[in-house]
Amino acid sequence: MKLDALTFPLHGSRLIEASAGTGKTWTIAALYLRLVLGHGGADSFTRPLLPSEILVMTFTRAATRELSNRVRERLVEAAAFFRGERELKDPFLASLAKACDANGGRQLAAHRLVLAAETMDEAAIFTIDAWCQRMLREHAFDSGSLFDEELVSDEHALFEDAAHDYWRQNVYPLKSGALTSLLECWPDVGALKQSVRDLVRRVDVLGPAPDEPLDALIARVQDEQRAKLEQLKQGWFERASEMERWIAGQRDIAPKCFNGNKLRAESLVKWFDALRAWALDPAMLMPDMTDTAWHRLTPDGIVDACSKGFVAEVPACFEFTTDLWDALKAIDPLSHGLYRHAAASIARRMAELKRRGRQFGFADMLDRLKAALEGPNGEALRKRITDQFPVAMVDEFQDTSPDQYRIFNLLYRVADNDSSHGLFLIGDPKQSIYGFRGADIHSYLSARTATEGRHYQLGTNYRSTAALVAAVNRLFLHAEGHGDNCGYAAGAFRFRKGDVNPLPFEAVGATAKAEKLVGVDGPYQALAVCCTDRDDLRADDYREFFAHHCAEHIVGVLNDPKAGFDEDGKFTRLVPANIAILVRDRREAAAIRNALAQRKVASVYLSDKDSVLDSDEAADVLRWLHAVANPLDGSLARAAFATRTAGLPLAELARLSADELEWEVRVEQLKALHTVWQRQGVLAMLRRFIHELGLPSALLREAGGERRLTNLLHLAELLQSASSQLDGEQALIRWFAEQVAGQGESSDERVLRLESDADLVKVVTVHKSKGLEYPLVYLPFAVTARKTDRRNRSFFEFVASDGVRRIDLALSDEALAAVDRARIEEDLRLLYVALTRARHFLWLGVAAVAAPKGGTNRLHDSALGYLLGGGNPIAAADLQAHWERLRGDVEAIDLRTLDAPEGVTMLDRDDVRPGLVDAAPFEGEFERDWSVGSFTSLTRQTSAAPMRAQEETLLEEADATPLVRTEDAPWHRFPRGSVPGNFLHEQLEWMGQEGFAIVDDAGFEARLAQRCERAGWANRQDDAIAWLRAVASTPLPHLGVPLSALEGVLPEMEFWFPSEHLRSGELDRLCRMRLLGDTARPVLPERQLHGMLKGFADLVFEHDGRYWVLDYKSNALGPGDAAYTRAAMAAGMAAHRYDIQGAIYMLALHRLLKSRLGEDYDPASQLGGAIFLFLRGIANEKTRGCYLIEPDIGLLDGLDALLGAGESA
16 A cells, blocks of 8 residues: 555554655654644554654665655755744644644644753664664563674684684594595685585574584585495496497497497497496496486487487487486485584684674674574563663664574564554565675565555655656566566566465556656667677677667767756756766776777776775885885885886886886885884874875876775775774784785775765766666666676575575585575666666666677576567677567657667767855964863973873882882882883783772782782782782771772773863962871972863772772882881972872862762861872871872862863863
8 A cells, every 4th residue: 555654554554555756754753743742643553652763774874864864854844844944845743733633732843842852862773683783782681692792894814724623623534535525525724614614604594403423524425425326336337338339339330320520439448438437436426427428328318419310219228317316406415414513613613703703793793683583592582672662663674684683573473463562664575686795685575474454655756857757667568567468477576376475576666756867768768778680799708788878878968068957947967976877896997987988088997796895006115015114124125116006107116126226115115114104103104104105196197097096095994993902013014915805894984985075977886876867877788688607606595485594515406596586686686776877867787698608698688688579589680679669659668779889989078167255264262272171281391291091000100119128028029110010000900990898809819919910910810819918808997997888989080171271380280278287299390381281080989978089009118117107208208299289180070079979068077188199108007108188178269270171071
C-alpha cells in the first residue's frame, strides 16, 4: 500500500519500500516528528517520545551525521512553524499543526519540538555497529562483556599470528608421510593463509570441523579414500587398455574414422596412460585428465568424435567412464578436510588472542549481542533494550546481514507485530548491492515475509524528470511484465517463482520539474541508448569504442553554448560538474578518463574500493621512509631520490653520482628530515620533504598531478595516525610495507580521496554513486558482465534453493551456477542503482561484446542483456530490434546507432568565472599573552605547564641529592632523583585507585612485584614493596589513621583555574607572609601568568568530616629517619617552594568544596589542610615525614584576589 506520512501506524513491525529518489530521508524525518509529538490518534505510538528513545540506525557514519542534521533541521523548522515564527508552504506541517489545534495543544507541541531539537545531541542515531557496541557496554552484565575491551577494526595482524601459530603447532610435528600429503595442498604457510583467509570468517557457514589432531585427520581421510578408491579402481587398468585397443583397431580399419582434432593420437596416449597410472596407484585420487578427456571417453563422446559417415558400435567398456567420473568427484579430497581443520583452528586461535588481549572485532559485537539475546538472560536484556528504545527505525535495511536482522528480530519480534513497540524497516531491495560487505538480500526477503500485509511503498520519484522516470520504468517493466506483455518467468530481478515474487518491480510516478534540460541531442532529452551492430568488439575494443563516443558526446554538450538548464525563463549553461560517468572498475575509469584527457576535459575519479595504498605514490613514500630512517645508506638514498614521485631530472640524478658535494647536500637534507621525524613526527617530515622537492607546484602543472599530490598528503596522514600506535621508525616502516604489499585489511580511511571539488567531470564507480544524484549521467559500459569462474577460488558461497547459506569446497557445477545466478541478480540491482542516479539525462553504451574465445557473445550474461532478452543470447544484428520491442510507445527512449570512431573534438569553451572577492578583514581581538601555567612553571620558569601528573613529578624532583652514606632501610637505600620519584608516584596512584587497603590483600606483593618488573625496577622490588607497605599502613599525624584506613580517596585530582595577569612577585610575597614563618626561601622568578593555572593533586580524601589534600615527596633530606624533623621539612619545603604548591592545591580543594557543598560549606570545620608526605621519613616516630599546611582563610582569599578570575574551571 502507498505510504501516507500522516496516517502511517507508528506501532508494530512494518516494512517501508523506498525506491530511488522517492524521499526516504524526508519520510524518516516526518515519522520522527510524529513520534515526538505523539500524533496520529489510533495510528500514534502510546506516548510522545524523546530523541533518546527513538532509535534510528543506518550503515555509515556519514549517513548518521546527515540523518541527524536533517532531523534536527526539521524539528527546528516545525517548531518555528508551530509558533507562527515562520511561514512555510508545507502541507505536512500544516496538517500536523491543524491536528494539534483540534486538541488545543499547538503551543505544547511547539514546546515538545523545541525540547527535542535541543536534546538532539542525545539522539539515538547510530550505525548498527556503533549501536551494538554501545549496548554491550551499557548492558555489560547481561551481555557478559568486559568493560575495558578494545575494538579492533583490522584483524589482519590477528589472522597472521593465528595462522603462523597453526602452522607451528600442527604442521611442524607431522611425520614424513603426512607432511608430504599436506605439502601437496599447502607448499608453505603463505599458501595456507591465502586458501583459508576468507574461510576463517565463515566457519559458522562451513559447518563443524572434526575435533581431532591434524595427523589423525590426514590418516583418517586417506584411509577412507583408499577404501573407496580400491573398489573404484578394480578392473580399470584392463578397461583402459581395452578402450585404447578398440580405438586403435578402428583406426587400423579406417584411418580417418575419427575427427583428428577431437581424438588426437598424442592426446589419447596421455589419457590412457593417466588412467592406467591412476589404477595402479592406490593413493591417487584423480587421474591427470581434463574435463574434455572425460567427455571424449564416453559413448556420446566417441560418437561425437566420429567422422562424417562413419558409424561404429561403441563397446560397453566406455559406458563406465561417466559413472567413474561422478564417483571420483563425490570423494572429498584431503584438501577439503585440511581447509575445514585450518579454518576452524585459526578462528579459535584468533578468538583466544582477542580474549587475552581484551579485544573484539565488529563481527564479535554482533555475535555477542545475538548470543546474549538468545541466552538464558536474553528476555531480561531484551526488555531493558526495548524499554530504552521503544521505537526503532532501520534505514537502508536492504544492506543488513543475517546476524543484524536476527538481532532486530530477537528484540522486536517482527512477525508478532507487537503494538507496544515499533520497528520500521526502511529500504529498497532493488538497491541491495553490498554483498561483498556482508549485506544479504535474503535477510530483507525474510523480513518481507514476516511483515506480510504491513508493506508500504513510497511511490513518487522526486529526483528525476517524468520522461526519465518513464524510460527507466519501461526498462524494468519489459522484464517484469506490463499490459499485454507478461515479461520473463523470473521477473525483472529474477526472484519470481510462479505466482510468488518477493522482489517485484513496481513502477513509480514522478513530479513535474520547473528546471528543464535544453540543447542536448534527442527529442525528449531523457534516455539515449547508443548501440553498435559490430560483433567483433572484445573487452579492450569495447572500452575504447564507447570511451571515444561517450567523450565526444560530453565535449559536444560542453561546447554547445545553448546546452544547459532552463528554469522559468532563466538559463544556466551546462558545466563539467553537472556530468557524472558511472563505471564498474578502474580499467573502465582509466579508459574514459584517458579519452576525456585527450579532449582537454578535466575529470576526477571516485571509488569506494580503490585504496591509496595501491597507488604508485605509496611505493615511493615507502622508499622515502627507508632513506630518511637511514640517511647514511647511499643505496636507500639514491632509490628515494630516483622515484618518479620525487621528480628529479636525470641530469640531477647523474650529478648525485658524480659530484661529491652535491651528494653531501642531499645527505644533510635526509639527516635534517630524520631529525624532524624524531621531534615532530612523520607527518611533519613528509610535508617538509614534499615542499623541499617542490612537488606541489610541479605536480599541479602536470596532468593527473592533483591526484598524485592528494595521495601523498593522504599517505602522510595515514602514517601519522599509525605512528601513534607503533613504537619507533622501523616499526612504522614495517607496518607500511605490509600495507603496501596488500597484507592489511581495507578500511574507509584508506579509500582514495577526492582530489578536487573543482568544476570537473566526475568518474564514479556505481557502488560509490549510491545515494548520490547528478543532472547528466553516462554509462558508457552498460553491458559489462563478469561471469563467475573457478579461477583463484578455494570455495563458492551461495544461498541454496532451501534458503540456507552454504559453502562448496568442491567448486561444483551446481555451486558455480548458483553463484553466477546470484551475480547476475546483484548486477541487475547494480544497474538499477546506476539508472536512477540521473535527474535529467541518461546515456547508455550497448554492444554485443564478443566472448574471449569465440562463440556466442556475452551480452546475455549482463544485467542489461537480461532485461533485453531474458537471458537468451542476442546477436549483434538483432540488437536494434530488441530495443525497438522494449521501447514500444515510450518516446523518452531515444535509440541511436554509433559509427566507427573518427577524429577527436577538443573542448572549446570560454567560461566567465566570477571575480575573486576581497578577503574580509579580521577585526577580532585575541590575547597574545594567554598561556597555561602550573606551580612548576611558576617556580622554575619553564616554558609550558606539564600535561600529565608524571611530567609534573619529574619536573618537581629533577634535582637528585648527591650520594651519601645512608641508614640500611628500604626507603633510604632506594635510589634518589626524578625517575625513582616518578616510579613511586605511579605505584601510589595505583594503590589509591585500588584502595590503600589493598596492602592487606594476600596478592598485594605479587601484583606490586609484577608492576615493578614491568616498570624496570625488578632489582629493587623488595625494597619498593616494603617501603610502600609502610607508607600505606603507618598511622599519620594529624589523621591518627594510616592511608589504608581511608575510604573514598581521589588520586591525581586535576584542576584548572582561570588566571588574570597573576604576578609571581605578589604570589611570592603572600606566601612568605602566610606560610613557613621566617624560614628563608628563594625568590620566585618574575613573570606574569595570564590564561589558566593547572595542576594535579596526588591525593584528595575525607576523614572525620574534614577534607584534605596530600602530596607525596620522595626528596631525601638526610641519611636517616632522624633527618625528617619539622624544621628540616620546613627548610626542604622552602627550598623547593612547596609552600606555593600547598597554597595552590589547598585553594583547588577549597573551591571544589565551595562549588559542591554550597552554603553548607564551612572551611573552619571542613577544610583539613595540605599534608606533604616526605616518603623517606615514614619511620620518623614524631613526624612520619608529614608536614601540614593548615587552612588559612586569609591566604585563600588573597589567592582568589591575585587570580582575579572567579571559580575554577
